[in-house]
Structures are given as C-alpha cells and as structure tokens.
Amino acid sequence: MIKKKVTVKNQAGIHARPASVIVQEMSRYKSDFHIHMYGYRINGKSILGLLTLAAEQGAELELELDGPDEQEAMEAMVNLFNNGFKIEEK
Amino acid sequence: MQDEPTYKSNIELNGLTAVSGLVMGVARIYTKGNININQEPVDDNSIPDEIKKFEKASSNVRQEMDRLTDFAKARDDSETRDILKAQVHIIEDPELVELVNTLIKEKNQRAEKAVYDAFQKFIDLIKSSENSFLVSRLSDLRDVRDRMIHNIQQLDVIASFGKDAIMITEDVSPLEVVTFARSGVTGIVCDTGGLTSHASIIANAMGIPMIIDTKTITRTAQDGDTIILDGYGQHVILRPDEQTTGYYIRAIKRHQEEEKLLRHVIDKPAETRCGHKVTLQANIDFEEEVLNIEKYRAEGIGLLRTDTLLLNSGPITMDRKRQESFCQTAFSGSGNFPVTIRLLDVGGDKVLDIKTSEANPFLGWRGVRILLDRRELLRSQMEAICRVAGQYPGRTRILVPMITTIDEFLEVKKELDEIQKQLQKKGVPVDKQVQIGVMVEVPSVAVQACQFAQHVDFFSIGTNDLTQYTMAVDRGNNLISSLYQPLHPSVLTFIAMTVEAGEKHNVPVAVCGELSTDPFGALVLLGMGIKELSMTPRLIPKVKQAIRLHTLEEMQEMAEKMRNSESVEQSKNIRIEWQKRFKNLRKTDRA
Numbered sequence: 025m026i027k028k029k030v031t032v033k034n035q036a037g038i039h040a041r042p043a044s045v046i047v048q049e050m051s052r053y054k055s056d057f058h059i060h061m062y063g064y065r066i067n068g069k070s071i072l073g074l075l076t077l078a079a080e081q082g083a084e085l086e087l088e089l090d091g092p093d094e095q096e097a098m099e100a101m102v103n104l105f106n107n108g109f110k111i112e113e114k
Numbered sequence: 115m116q117d118e119p120t121y122k123s124n125i126e127l128n129g130l131t132a133v134s135g136l137v138m139g140v141a142r143i144y145t146k147g148n149i150n151i152n153q154e155p156v157d158d159n160s161i162p163d164e165i166k167k168f169e170k171a172s173s174n175v176r177q178e179m180d181r182l183t184d185f186a187k188a189r190d191d192s193e194t195r196d197i198l199k200a201q202v203h204i205i206e207d208p209e210l211v212e213l214v215n216t217l218i219k220e221k222n223q224r225a226e227k228a229v230y231d232a233f234q235k236f237i238d239l240i241k242s243s244e245n246s247f248l249v250s251r252l253s254d255l256r257d258v259r260d261r262m263i264h265n266i267q268q269l270d271v272i273a274s275f276g277k278d279a280i281m282i283t284e285d286v287s288p289l290e291v292v293t294f295a296r297s298g299v300t301g302i303v304c305d306t307g308g309l310t311s312h313a314s315i316i317a318n319a320m321g322i323p324m325i326i327d328t329k330t331i332t333r334t335a336q337d338g339d340t341i342i343l344d345g346y347g348q349h350v351i352l353r354p355d356e357q358t359t360g361y362y363i364r365a366i367k368r369h370q371e372e373e374k375l376l377r378h379v380i381d382k383p384a385e386t387r388c389g390h391k392v393t394l395q396a397n398i399d400f401e402e403e404v405l406n407i408e409k410y411r412a413e414g415i416g417l418l419r420t421d422t423l424l425l426n427s428g429p430i431t432m433d434r435k436r437q438e439s440f441c442q443t444a445f446s447g448s449g450n451f452p453v454t455i456r457l458l459d460v461g462g463d464k465v466l467d468i469k470t471s472e473a474n475p476f477l478g479w480r481g482v483r484i485l486l487d488r489r490e491l492l493r494s495q496m497e498a499i500c501r502v503a504g505q506y507p508g509r510t511r512i513l514v515p516m517i518t519t520i521d522e523f524l525e526v527k528k529e530l531d532e533i534q535k536q537l538q539k540k541g542v543p544v545d546k547q548v549q550i551g552v553m554v555e556v557p558s559v560a561v562q563a564c565q566f567a568q569h570v571d572f573f574s575i576g577t578n579d580l581t582q583y584t585m586a587v588d589r590g591n592n593l594i595s596s597l598y599q600p601l602h603p604s605v606l607t608f609i610a611m612t613v614e615a616g617e618k619h620n621v622p623v624a625v626c627g628e629l630s631t632d633p634f635g636a637l638v639l640l641g642m643g644i645k646e647l648s649m650t651p652r653l654i655p656k657v658k659q660a661i662r663l664h665t666l667e668e669m670q671e672m673a674e675k676m677r678n679s680e681s682v683e684q685s686k687n688i689r690i691e692w693q694k695r696f697k698n699l700r701k702t703d704r705a
Contacts, residue, residue: 039247040254044200070209071200072236075255078243 025090026098032083034108042109043074049100055091057101068101125352127328129303130595132314134345135323136369137301138362139278141339141352143332144290151230151263155222164218168225171265176205178261197254204258210236226266233259268293275299280343282335286324288313292400295320301343303331303350308590309598315628319399321652325350327592376655380411384658388665392640394658395648396448397626401440404447406651414451416648417513417574417626418444420495421459437498445506452509454574454624454648455499456553457485457492457526459515476588481516481553486525496533504543513574517552517559523569526550551621555579560608563615570621573612574648577627577635581605600629601638601685606677613643624648633660633696634689640666641673663699 032038038046050057050069057068061083066073068087079085085105089098104110156164183198204210210232217228237255240248280301281294291313294302302317307326317324323345335341335352342351342362351358384394395416396407407415420437444453459481472478485492496512503510514526527550534544551572554560557580563573577600582589584605587597599605609625616623624646629635631649636657639647649657672692679685 036247037245040200040251041196044196044203047203048199067209070207071203072207072255073209075248076236076239076243078240078245078248080245 026094027086027088029086030105032079032081035081037080038074043071045109047071053093053097055089055094055097058088060086123353124355124358126349128349129325129328131345131348132309132326133318133324136344136366137323138342139280139300141282141335141341142279143337144281144283151227152224156224164225167266167269168214171262172205174265175261201258226263229262280341282331284332286313288316291316295322305332319650379655379659386666390666392661393646394654396651397648401443404443407448410651410654412651414448415453416624418455434494434498438502441502452511454511454513456513456515457495482514482522496530500533500537503545503548507545508547511549513551515553518556523552554612557584560611563612567615567619567621573616573623575625577629601676603677610642633657637669638673638676641669
C-alpha cells in the first residue's frame with residue numbers, strides 16, 4: 025500500500041466533472057483506491073463518494089492505493105491533481 | 115373532512131386526432147418526472163425480483179446515456195458529453211450499487227425505494243458540506259436518480275398495463291410510443307403534442323389511435339376510469355354514462371364492419387376506375403411492420419426509415435450489422451418489389467430526447483447535412499445498404515433526405531460509387547443497378563427539379579416537410595397549426611413542378627408524405643400525375659378504395675380545382691363536396 029498527499033489545485037474543486045475524470049482514469053487500474061480528507065475515507069472509484077468530499081480549491085487530500093499496479097496508478101493520479109484534472113474552466 | 119373530489123360522468127374533452135380510430139378502454143395515467151415512491155416493503159421471496167429490476171433499470175438507463183453520449187460525440191458537444199459521462203459513472207458507482215443491493219436485501223425495500231434512499235444518502239452528505247457549487251449542481255444527481263426510478267416504475271407500469279389500456283399522459287416521446295405499442299396499449303391521449311410530430315407518425319405506423327392537445331386530460335382523468343377515444347369526433351369521453359356507452363359500442367361495431375369491407379379491397383388491383391395502374395407502397399419504420407407489407411399488398415417499400423434504428427440502438431455509431439439486418443428483413447419481406455431506403459434523417463424533433471442547442475433545428479443540422487459532415491456515418495450506412503443490395507439485385511433505391519443543392523446530391527452519389535468500388539475489390543457482390551434519388555422537401559429542389567432530374571434516378575416528395583418549408587410553419591407548433599396546409603396551392607405548385615421535370619426527363623416521382631394517406635389528398639396527387647404513393651400499410655386499403663371509385667379524369671379535375679383555389683374556405687368546400695360524392699359512391703359500391 026502506498027500513500028501520498030496532494031492538493032486540489034483547480035478553481036472549482038472536485039465537482040462532477042473532475043470526479044468523473046478521476047473515476048474514468050482509475051477504472052484502468054486494478055488497485056483499490058481510497059482518499060482521506062479531514063478524517064473521512066472514501067472509495068476513490070466512486071463518483072458519489074468523491075462528491076461527498078466537497079473538496080474545494082486548496083483542500084489537502086491523502087491518496088491511498090493498494091494493489092498490483094499501485095505505483096502507476098499513483099503516478100497517474102498525482103498528475104491529474106497537478107494538472108487540475110485536465111479541465112478548462114470557464 | 116376534505117371535500118369529495120368532483121367526479122362527474124360523461125366528461126367530454128376535445129383534442130386533435132393524431133391517429134384515427136375508435137376505442138373504448140381503461141384509462142391508465144402515465145406520469146414521468148413526478149416521482150411517487152412506493153414505500154411498502156416486499157416479502158423475502160420478491161427480493162430477487164427487485165434486484166433484477168434494479169439491474170435492468172441500470173442497464174436501460176446506461177444504454178440511454180450511451181446513445182446520448184454517442185450523439186454528443188458526433189456533434190462535438192464536449193460539455194454534454196462530460197455531463198453524460200459523469201452520469202454514467204453515477205449509475206455504475208460501486209458504492210451506490212452496493213448500497214441499493216443492501217437496502218433491498220436487508221431492509222426488504224422495493225428497488226425504487228432503495229434507489230431513492232441510496233441517492234438521498236449521498237445528496238444529504240453533499241448538502242451538509244455546504245459547498246454551494248456542489249449543492250447547486252445536485253440537479254444532475256437527481257436527474258439520474260429520477261431516470262432510474264422512472265425506469266423501474268416503467269417496468270412495473272408496463273407489466274401492469276393490462277388489456278384495453280388507454281394511456282393518459284402529458285406528452286409522449288417517440289420512444290414511449292414504441293414502448294406502449296409493444297406492451298399492447300390500445301390508445302394514447304395527451305395534454306399536448308403536434309399532429310405531425312414524430313411521436314404521432316410512429317403511433318400511426320403502429321396503428322395506435324391517439325388524440326393529442328386535450329390540454330387537461332391528465333388532470334381530468336383518474337386511473338381506472340372508463341374512457342372512449344373517438345378519433346373521428348376528435349374527442350375523448352371519460353366515465354361515459356349508459357346511453358353514451360351503448361352508442362359507442364354500436365359505433366365501434368359499425369367501424370369494425372367498415373374495416374371488414376375494406377379488407378375486400380385488399381386483393382383487388384390498385385387502379386383507377388378507368389383502369390390506370392397506380393403503385394401503392396409501404397412506409398416502414400420498424401422491423402415489426404414488415405409483415406404488413408404482404409398483409410396489405412403493398413408493392414414494395416416506398417420509404418424505409420432507417421432513423422428509427424436509433425430508437426433501439428446507439429445512434430450515430432449506427433452498428434452496421436444492425437442496419438444490414440434491418441435491410442435484410444425489409445427486402446425479404448417485400449416479395450420482388452423495390453425497396454426505397456432513406457438515409458439517416460435525424461435532426462429536428464427526431465433526435466430522441468436530447469436537447470439541441472440550435473436556434474432553428476428544422477432549418478439546421480439535419481438529414482444529409484449531418485451525413486456530409488460525418489462521412490463515417492454516411493459510409494457505414496452506404497456500405498450496409500450496398501452489401502444487402504448485392505443480394506437482391508435490381509431492387510434497391512437509396513433516398514437522400516433534406517437535400518437542398520445539387521452539389522450535396524453529387525457528393526453523396528460519389529460516396530456511393532466509391533463504396534461500390536471498394537466492396538467489389540473485396541469480392542463482395544454488388545448491384546450496379548442501385549438507384550439513388552432525393553427527397554423533395556426543401557422548396558429549392560422543386561424549383562430546380564429540372565436540373566436535379568438530370569442527375570437523380572427518382573424523386574420522392576415528402577409532403578410534410580415540403581409543406582413545412584413552403585408555408586414556413588413549424589409542424590409541431592400548435593399556435594400556427596392552421597397554416598400547415600399540405601394541399602395549399604403553393605405546395606401543389608411545387609409538386610407540379612417536380613412532376614413536370616420528372617416527366618420531361620423520364621424520372622419517376624413518388625409521394626411518401628402523410629398526404630398520400632388522406633384519400634382526398636391521394637386523389638389530388640394522382641390527378642397531378644403522381645403514379646406512386648407510399649404510406650403506412652394499414653391505410654392502403656382505404657386509399658385504394660378511393661382510387662378504385664374514381665376515374666383519372668375526375669382526379670385531374672379535383673387537382674385542377676385545388677390548384678386554383680383562392681382560399682382555405684374554397685379548398686374546404688371542394689373537399690366537402692367530394693366527401694358527399696364519395697359517400698354515395700361507397701354506398702353503391704357496397705350494394
């Protein structure tokens with residue numbers, strides 16, 4: 025199992041579209057994916073779980089990956105967070 | 115104590131007849147959107163059924179979403195696509211699925227209640243976050259929830275329709291008409307609706323009497339009421355009293371006898387009283403209808419609408435195998451007669467329930483305009499048609515919809531030649547006689563008919579759209595429906611121009627619009643020199659009866675009068691006068 029802290033960078037936070045991007049990306053990996061935030065732990069492959077975090081810009085999250093491809097998955101996830109989920113915001 | 119609701123009998127509500135007919139049945143109120151959850155738990159034995167219902171509804175909604183996603187993709191509408199993708203993720207959300215299953219298994223909840231509660235848990239959590247942006251977007255979540263619940267309930271409703279059900283609904287989508295038809299509904303009554311909307315056309319094709327624009331039926335009728343749908347009188351009667359019921363039982367019987375009489379016409383040749391041969395063909399929307407071709411002795415298919423494939427499968431991606439199978443069915447079900455396949459004619463109101471962002475969809479991206487922008491679609495369709503055509507040589511006619519300019523047609527024709535070449539190279543048998551023609555629905559085609567006639571193999575006049583574009587009247591708009599006059603002299607003039615061009619260049623001209631199904635309209639068209647009419651097969655006997663009772667000269671006279679009519683009033687009188695004559699003709703025919 026590996027863990028890593030990330031910060032939400034995009035302006036609107038984790039709303040439906042970023043959450044959808046996260047789920048889409050993670051569907052490619054076998055590893056279990058959880059996110060910790062302020063004591064909550066949610067399933068990172070659940071779009072509804074992600075939404076209930078209501079993570080705003082600047083929020084700090086801890087990503088937790090566990091499985092055969094945890095390294096690649098972590099790398100991909102950190103990239104997504106750093107790129108603001110590849111979403112152009114209007 | 116509350117007041118007793120007023121429960122009057124014999125309430126008459128006027129509307130417009132979208133599909134004629136006379137039926138008596140049980141009113142079934144069909145609601146969408148306003149969700150009413152059944153809270154009653156189920157017993158342990160029913161748990162597997164509820165789980166199955168949830169799974170079936172998930173997969174239905176998922177398919178619906180996929181269809182819309184493909185469509186958004188084709189339109190390069192990335193915003194809609196993203197929203198839909200998020201919604202698909204919601205349907206497949208592992209936490210949600212688990213929670214719903216738990217609620218059903220452990221709390222004996224009904225699928226609809228479990229879905230509602232599961233969603234509510236997440237909605238409450240998001241609300242408690244007080245993240246105003248997320249809270250403002252909760253409607254997306256509710257939308258998915260309601261679709262799921264609606265779907266579950268629909269499964270229930272369909273199972274509980276019972277015999278003689280007449281659906282009472284605010285409005286109806288093409289997809290719902292198909293669902294109703296397949297589950298044996300005998301009539302549809304709506305609050306709103308347009309006479310020539312796609313839903314009406316489909317109801318007509320499926321032979322379900324339908325009255326629209328009653329304004330208040332959903333508020334007046336109660337579930338389980340006896341209801342009479344009188345398409346001839348353009349009204350419905352709720353909770354009829356004894357006298358009314360008696361009257362209608364007799365009337366229904368009379369109509370059944372009338373239908374029996376028409377059945378005698380079926381086997382007689384389609385020709386005028388003076389012996390001029392007329393070709394009556396079938397408009398086919400669904401595979402199920404192909405049986406009607408033989409049943410009503412249609413001489414082939416004058417219009418095979420391929421866009422209805424979208425109702426059942428993903429649009430725009432349009433799986434080639436499915437198209438091939440539809441075409442196969444069409445060819446094998448129509449003897450040795452020709453089959454006219456219209457290329458995809460989506461756009462306007464025909465695009466399922468998707469919101470289009472065009473200000474004027476009917477003047478927008480539809481028919482061949484989409485096909486030329488999305489070549490892969492055009493090519494896939496052409497390939498499917500050509501592959502099947504090769505097995506039925508000499509019978510294929512390809513009809514290109516929504517053509518405005520000759521350039522567009524030549525472009526499509528080029529693609530056809532290219533595909534034929536490619537198939538030949540691959541060793542697939544092709545039919546070099548495949549004909550390709552255009553729909554005459556945009557006035558520019560009628561105006562340039564002589565030029566078009568030098569390139570096309572045939573013309574097919576779509577009177578609905580031709581009327582719409584000639585009169586500049588949105589055919590679905592009730593405010594201006596009186597302007598929708600398919601027999602207006604201006605429309606007839608465009609038809610005449612096309613006929614003339616066709617005669618000059620030896621290019622056949624057919625009519626596949628609704629006008630052909632109106633016996634009066636059909637006679638006028640034949641009087642103008644049209645020799646091929648295509649219509650819903652069910653209506654062929656009625657039109658044939660009219661044709662057989664008139665001479666060509668009489669039809670020419672009618673056409674002449676209509677073309678010279680100077681007012682709506684005058685046109686109406688010509689029709690009334692004919693109706694009287696026709697009634698007598700039928701009487702003597704029967705005797």
